Structure formats: structure tokens, C-alpha cells
Amino acid sequence: MSVTSEIRRRSIRSLILVVALFAVVGTIGSAIVLGASQGDLAKVRAATSAFHEIAAAEKAGYGPFYVCTDENGGAGAMGQHYVNGALVGDPAINALTPEAVIYEPMPGGGQRLVGVEYVTFQDAWDASHASPPALFGRNFKLIPAGNRYGLPPFYELHVWLWQPNPSGIFNDWNPSVSCRGQGDPA
Secondary structure, eight states: OOHHHHHHHHHHHHHHHHHHHHHHHHHHHHHHHHHHHHHHHHHHHHHHGGGGSHHHHHHTTOEEEEEEEEOSTTSOEEEEEEEOHHHHHSOOOOTTSOSEEEEEEOTTSOEEEEEEEEEEEHHHHHTTOSSOOEETTEEOEEEOSSOTTOOOSEEEEEEOSSSOOTTOTTOSOBTTOOSSSOOOOO
16 A cells, blocks of 8 residues: 555544544534523423413413514514513513513414513613623524514514424524414414
């Protein structure tokens, strides 16, 4: 075997080992992050499980806000938000008490719980914080003034706890959710 062939063979073997090592480290790192987040998300699911019944959400101070927000260029829906105004008015963020719970209208009537949203107004938050709010290792998104809701600038984070989102659990839009009463009842 020539020296060039031996160098090439060792280089390929080294490259394969490096790629394999990165794959293993990436998988372990993802599992650690996912494991920590899943525990936190399980607590939020437990804290909001009563809200599968809209009457329970209303009793807890949540009420319909805006319209069921659907179809953002084919990206899916945000659903019908039920907002607790007292929580939105308070700049504190508590993972176990989201400012909004999100429902999807179902065929034949009724709605099902699909997610939660955390919201705080930018001016109130920024008055005592140097960076945007964050939960579950994710920074909130800033929604500027002039938004569809007619609200002053606010930070928000959607979490699709009850309906898987192929675009990601923290994505604003969920293509598996519709406002047209044709969602998957499962």
C-alpha cells in the first residue's frame, strides 16, 4: 500500500470518528436539554389540565380575546386565545400560570385545549429587566406596536402543550391547528 493511500485511509477513518463523536455528543446534549424541558413542561401540563373545560378557564379569570387566529400564509393557526387580563397586566412571568390558554374550534362545536401563551408588555418588563423574558430556555418574541391586536409592544411565547406542532413546540403558528372547526378530534 502506498503512503498516499495509507494517509487517505487514516484521514477517512478519522473523519468518520469525528462525525460519529459529534453525533453522540449532540444526541446526549439534546437529550439532557429535552429531559429538563420535558419536566418543566409536564408541570405546566398539570397546572393547566383543568382548562380542558372552558368553564374552568373562565372560572380562573380567562376569557376570549380577539378572534381565532388562522392561516398566516399557510403556516397554520394560533387558535382562539382565552386571556387572563390580570396576569397580562402583571409583568411577572410564572410558567405555571400562563397569561393565555389556547383552544381549537372542533367539528360540530366545542373547543379543545391545544396550548398556552405567556405574555408581558414590553414597557413594564423592560422597566426592571435588561433582557427579554425567557422560559424553557427560550427568549420571548417581541411583538411591536401596530400589531393586529391593537396592543402596545409586548413579549410573547407560545407553547403547544396539548397539540403537537410540526413547526416546533414554541413556534407561534401550528399547521396542525385550524380555526375552521375541522381540527383532528383525537
